[in-house]
Amino acid sequence: MITLEGVSKKYPSGERPAVEEVGLHVEPGEFVAVMGPSGSGKSTLLNLIGGLDVPDQGKISIDGLSLHNLLEKRRTLIRRRKIGYIFQNYKLLPKLNVRENIAFPMSMDRCPREDIQIRVQQLISDLDLEGKEHSFPAELSGGQQQRVAIARALAMQPRVILADEPTGNLDYRRSYEVLEILSRLHRKERLTIVMVTHDLSVAGCAERVLLLEDGCIKSDIRQTEVNLQRALEDFLAKLQT
Ligand SMILES: Nc1ncnc2c1ncn2[C@@H]1O[C@H](COP(=O)(O)OP(=O)(O)OP(=O)(O)O)[C@@H](O)[C@H]1O
Numbered sequence: 001m002i003t004l005e006g007v008s009k010k011y012p013s014g015e016r017p018a019v020e021e022v023g024l025h026v027e028p029g030e031f032v033a034v035m036g037p038s039g040s041g042k043s044t045l046l047n048l049i050g051g052l053d054v055p056d057q058g059k060i061s062i063d064g065l066s067l068h069n070l071l072e073k074r075r076t077l078i079r080r081r082k083i084g085y086i087f088q089n090y091k092l093l094p095k096l097n098v099r100e101n102i103a104f105p106m107s108m109d110r111c112p113r114e115d116i117q118i119r120v121q122q123l124i125s126d127l128d129l130e131g132k133e134h135s136f137p138a139e140l141s142g143g144q145q146q147r148v149a150i151a152r153a154l155a156m157q158p159r160v161i162l163a164d165e166p167t168g169n170l171d172y173r174r175s176y177e178v179l180e181i182l183s184r185l186h187r188k189e190r191l192t193i194v195m196v197t198h199d200l201s202v203a204g205c206a207e208r209v210l211l212l213e214d215g216c217i218k219s220d221i222r223q224t225e226v227n228l229q230r231a232l233e234d235f236l237a238k239l240q241t
Pocket residue numbers: 011012013014018036037038039040041042043044045088
């Protein structure tokens with residue numbers, strides 16, 4: 001579903017690449033967590049996979065389509081239709097209310113008004129946002145904004161979800177609910193999910209965990225291969241020494 005070959009990215013102001021020579025293959029329906037210290041390149045990697053940024057080197061393809069051959073316009077279309085992106089800082093549109101923010105990708109894609117209404121209502125109910133339909137992002141709590149961002153990412157019923165700390169600002173109960181939603185989509189609809197998280201228990205919900213350090217994938221652990229929890233604890237212990 002997602003393939004990266006020798007992907008590197010250096011920001012103009014950076015001394016060294018934020019992502020360096022990354023190769024990765026994610027099967028359709030896989031649920032992958034990405035962990036690693038702050039600044040290790042997790043968000044950069046996700047942006048590259050999502051076509052929000054272009055690599056300096058290497059190739060990325062999503063569902064068999066190579067992103068590097070595409071014009072910006074076509075890349076935007078693929079991004080909108082195939083990928084649901086949950087940003088680390090939400091990126092809600094401040095002048096649109098909750099309903100309009102969630103509907104935004106569907107409106108941009110010129111979906112029929114009735115379809116938009118039905119879908120948005122469903123998402124508002126699924127993400128427990130009833131009563132907030134007409135609020136603007138600035139009037140919402142962090143957790144509520146996060147849930148609006150998740151609803152928006154799901155609006156187009158994408159095959160791939162890229163999520164950057166989707167539970168970062170949620171309390172335990174809400175984190176659990178969000179993970180339940182993602183896990184359910186993964187199990188029932190075989191959605192491919194790549195999720196950045198700092199939280200070990202959140203990563204524990206994935207089948208596979210990538211550990212990033214200095215822009216490189218240092219480990220790629222599958223739950224079935226090893227005791228995931230122990231491997232992650234070892235990794236974190238090493239980072240702290
Ligand atoms: N837009 C940018 N311009 C210049 N440098 C950047 C930019 N975005 C990120 N970087 C740098 O690239 C490196 C990787 O950043 P990135 O945001 O991918 O890390 P991260 O693993 O997501 O960190 P965090 O856990 O704090 O979100 C860092 O050294 C960061 O300072």
